[in-house]
Amino acid sequence: MRSFITARRLIDGKGGVMTGQPVVEIDGARIVALHENAPEGAELRDFGDATILPGLIDTHVHLNMPGNGMLLEEVMREGVEVMLATSVGSALQALGAGITTVRDVGCFGTTAFSVRRALALGYATGARVMAAGAPITITGGHTWYMGGECDGEEALRHKVRALIKDGAEFIKVMGSGGGTLNTASWRPAFTQDEMDAIVSESHRNERRVTVHCLCAESIDIAVRAGVDQIEHAGFIRRNAPQHYDAAVAERLAKSGIPVTTTLAVGATAINAMQQIEGRSPEQDAFLARWQRMLAENVEQFTRLSEAGVTFVAGTDAGWRFTSFDSLVLELQMMEQGGMAVSDCIAAATGRAAGVIGLEDRGILAPGLLADLIVVKGNPLEDLAALHDLDLILQGGVDHLPTPRAQRAAQAMTVPG
Template sequence: MFYIKIILLFIGFRRLYMSEQSVIKSKVMIDMVSKNPIEDGAVIFEDGLITLSGNYEKIKNKIRSDAKIYDYNDSVLIPGMVDCHTHHNGFGDGRSGDSIGEMEDNILTIKSAKNAKTSLFSGVTTIRENGPKNVTMMKLRDAVNQGLAIAPRMVLCGRPIAIIGGHMGYFGGEVTGPVESLALSRQLIKEGVDYFKITATGGSTATSFPLRPSFSQKELDAVTNEAKNYGLLTATHCLSMEGIDNSLNSGVDMIIHCNFDNEKGESKFNEKLAEKIAKKGAYVNPTLHVGRARLWSLEEGNNPSLGGGEKRTYDETKQVLDKKRLSSAIRSDRKDILEARLDAAKLGLENKLDHCRRMIDMGLKVITGSDSSWGDYSLGNTFHETELLVESGYSNYEGLKSVTINAAMALGLGDTAGSIEKGKSADFAILKNNPLDDIKNLSSVEEVFLMGQHIERGSDESNKTYSQIKPA
């Protein structure tokens, strides 16, 4: 009798201190590890980490009697998606970055919290933020850590590093010279950033020069060398070939946009430069849909601000500076100008798709980074970017890799996210339809899990509000 009491006492203590076990069952599981999708897939997780996954019949003996079971036997289970390029300060309604830079930080932090829910509800469980104002996203991370808000796992740059008057300089990270570049890098490290975002060329910012490099080689080197000293990754915004080349010379880890344009605005794929990208091992985030989103907006008769990849030459940029206001230089109700913009948007998208196809054919590491909510690209629609990568040459499976395991590896999170395997974070998206049949099925999200927690997404109707579709 004494021994029975001891055994019962042991069982009681074991149950008291044992972690809660949860199990997801699915019709199909795409774990990004196995050669083929797993029929009747299941994953077991405890304390936010995956402990076992595979065919349900093969692992069911490891499921405890008190486990919490999530039965999605008519659905597809994939890892939570990873978006390598987001802007949660934004609106995705065509307004310019310049106008966002004029808004109060507190308002942008609140907007970011709202946007973060949209991203998470769409099945994106990890984001890399590519340019908020000041410490707005750092404040959101603090709020999440205190249980005041929910958001995907966030990889933050704090604010972009820009030259005076350069692209995104209005977000609070303007420098000039190697000394100031190094000083801001150290300040950002002090503030707790996860990586450095550098605007190596101009962009849609009114006072910037999109087709010319922003930083000298010494300025770039000051930032990238400090990043290496602290084990941080770097990514550069590049709208010209010279910007790409300078970035590669500094050992940047990711090229964003990767536009093969010269200083005259002529767009022509440069195989030698692409080979250099491959040799350096840099990831490429081509940001295809942001241009298509602008095209869709123009086709609907809207007149959005510059922000979806439209080019400006040196002379055109000077006109913007002369007029002092972005709106006066790039907004117009004249039919001929609107038609010219529409034609330019179509040609720009064609060039981007062609160049992306060539990079994929050459074996470059092209990953999904949406660039939402920049310009007209609304958050919650990361799948559009992956869709265009598939249109550019990826198979559906390769497209799925670009927004899961490959994206996670690009962010240095290959041991944490991007696949369903033991020891990784229990981040999942439950889909109604199989993305291996059609990559657009990434939009058919039914349920989301982040670090083992089931996320309450609200009604299906409320989740439709962020869907972005091609105009009829």
């Protein structure tokens, strides 16, 4: 069945904007054509003063976690069945926010593979899932509870193969400590030889590698190993404020390796704390710490951008207070850091898809998946327009008002 979606403007996800009466022609799950004007005889679904754009992509999420303030340690205590159910809810929340694809960069065991499978079978509704499984981490390293502990070059090569056997579409590595107990964010985790082994084995098996880096030295190790992407790119030091390292930034920029922002983590933590009336001294301290860290992170984002580093949008949804509808906030933080609005949108559509290796989506073009959204108004004037969704199309299937309500209505149709 062919359908024709039209609105006042269209953002194609690769830098192009069409105005007037652009029309997207869809046949089944795919886009078959983009028209500058309505084709003769086409029955238009006209959204008026609205914008058509590709379904959004969040390149950094953790489906296992609810994003309601829970620590990973607390989530793990609930057990794997609860984490699986949580993941389905997370994927649905993302879809409801116009995010048609998420990339899970760290789950317990193989849970994200199972969710990906159930969604692909149509047994559940949610954002399409790309998954790495458990992140590879040193013994006792960041997120070791997820099951990705491994040390030594031989063992790491085996680990990469085992992850791929289980269903990893890419490899996630914890290149430094992070926000889990007793891990050191200011210290690189793997040696250069170990990181080299992970990367060469992954590439031999046609898998991209992305590395969580919260300190300067971990960025250098990742860059030298030739990884495909870096998450966060922080400059944390031991018992000291972050310190931007221009020489490291220059090497990173020169490498061309893109970075995922994850500014929403701080923005959502601050929001959550500010909503509490009568905060405890601990909550006040938590708020002050995140206000300082977010300011540092935005400043580093600005300086890295100016140095020539490319960014894609990722929220770290699931982590602490980061809900699965935080991507617009992420883009707004990127704008605050000096990125042009059109570039922010590219970072969550076409550029995101390119960096993570999904060539069938992220832009509006013939032959690609009919994953698109329509929002009221013009997000190029105000990114907040991305909240005002008029249509969420995933593989040509309409997911508004809510997926559940729509399913229920179909189920209640009296046969015959």
